[in-house]
Amino acid sequence: MDDTDKTFLITAMLPDRVGILRDITGVIFLQGGNLTDLRQTIIGGVFSLSCVAEFKGAPDPAKLRAAIAADLPEKDAQVCIMPCAAATFDAPSAVGERYVAAVSGPDRPGRVHAIAEIFAAHGVNVEDWRHDLSDRDHALTIGIVTVPDACDVRRLQRELSGKLEPFGMAVSLRHENIFRATNEVGPIDALMKAVPRE
Secondary structure, eight states, X not given: OOGGGTEEEEEEEEEOOTTHHHHHHHHHHHTTEEEEEEEEEEETTEEEEEEEEEESSOOOHHHHHHHHHHTOSOTTOEEEEEEOOOOOTTSOXXXXXEEEEEEEESOOTTHHHHHHHHHHHTTOEEEEEEEEEEETTEEEEEEEEEEOXXXXXXXXXXXXXXXXXXXXXXXXXXXXXXXXXXXXXXXXXXXXXXXXXX
16 A cells, blocks of 8 residues: 555635634544644634645545535635655655744835745755734744755855845844754753752
């Protein structure tokens, strides 16, 4: 039996409400599925879910989709089931080092495209990306990218800065380990607790 016979990418889009994640994951669980990856967000008032589930047997995709749709009261919910390969935890999807990229500043049409264009030119793979327009004067674009070993990170940083800083945008590109060390409270809290009290 091929991995794609029992591993599925499941996506769903419908108007947001409380309990959607419970409803969908409940059906997947009852159908014998185990979630191996999941992303869920609300965009413009629309609930959007993408997840990968591995099943013990080989469920029929049409029946799995029907089971999920039947458990949702919203009859206009968009549910899609697509066979995919099982996750391989011993190898990353792209070879290289992971970085956290962030651009903060005034919103401007074409901003995300400009960033994506530079990444593509350097062979950088975008793994997780978010663009949040908190108000008309400020937007935050942030995500995780894999920078190939052959890429000159300093040159990549210079190109991003050169393209965006003239428009008042601040650009940051930091290795994920540095980002975690400077942004996570947990490790610092643990160190503080380890310091002997006088």
